[in-house]
Amino acid sequence: MATSIAKIACAVAFAAGVAAPVTAFSKSATVTEIEERGTLLCSGHNGSYFGFVEVNDKNEWKGLDIDMCRALTTAILGDPDKAQIVPLSWAQRFPALQSGDVDVIIKATGWTMGRDTEVGLQFSLPYFFGGTQFMAHGDLGITEAKELDGGTICVEAGTTIERLAGNYLKTIGVDHTMVSYEKASELRAAYLANRCDAFAAWGPFLAVLRATELEKPDAHIILSDQLSNEPIAAAMRQGDEEFVDMVNWMIAALLIAEEEGVTSSNVEEMAANPPNPKIARLLGVDPGMGERLGIRDTWAREMIAATGNFGEIYDRNLGEGSPYKLDRGLNNLWSHGGVLYAPILD
16 A cells, blocks of 8 residues: 555656746857857848848848848847848858858748758748749740750759759659759849740749849740749757747747737837737746747847838838739738748747
8 A cells, every 4th residue: 555655656746747847948059159259140142032132232131031130130139230141152051051150041941851851950930931933935935844845944053943943844754954053143144145945943033033123024934833832941050959949939929029910110119018918928028038048038029129020021021112012922921811820929
């Protein structure tokens, strides 16, 4: 009997230990390094990737990915101007991350199994979805990739698009020649000089390019084939789970702010009079938002004030507030017909 009671007592004690909340929070080594350096090193592009990473006429970086870098910088350092953008080609981005030349890649980067398991990367929540397509010269009179038989296809080196396009054309039995270019500007120039019949690229990029950069948009056809629908996420080195948490909750906070109607213009008013407990937690009025990540409780409030919520970031870089007028589609909140959502903020 005594033995049975002892066993029950041990089981209860074990269950209590399992159920007990963990309250000791570890701080990210990467975040500590960023704080000591005073800047966050984030990926740029060796040219312009319109709407995502580009340089304006004042030689300033802009784009959706740049604003995500600035948002993360504000979350960690309290100042978006402490983001240091490092120009990189697609092929350079992963070696640069592994060598420590950048802290994070936020550069239209697709989450794939190979990158997750072979390259040694960790990925954040997806913050964008976009598929690969082909654009061809209209005078070819084609509408589908199967009509590219015998043609030359241009792609950008070091991207998943190379493999996707090659595999797709092989699968549908299209004989072709693939030519790779290191820079997006070289790829566009080759296509416009008719050195290739079509080029494969990310669908949103093709739409932006066709609408704004080509003299005669109607002379270029985006083919109907959809090669993929890629989740785009931030990439980090493996081994720092706390930094992954930091990046995930940066993205989540931008989405939650949009869901709750917290904007760059009303964030201070919302912080002064939070309309619900979620907003009070999000903006650091109630404690916990920062302690769990090893930073300030007000980080999300400062970030939203500096960059806006995710909807504001999208609108000024790709949507109605931009030259591109790209419909959000899948990149809307789940509550507005899209697929973007945030985990629960408890």
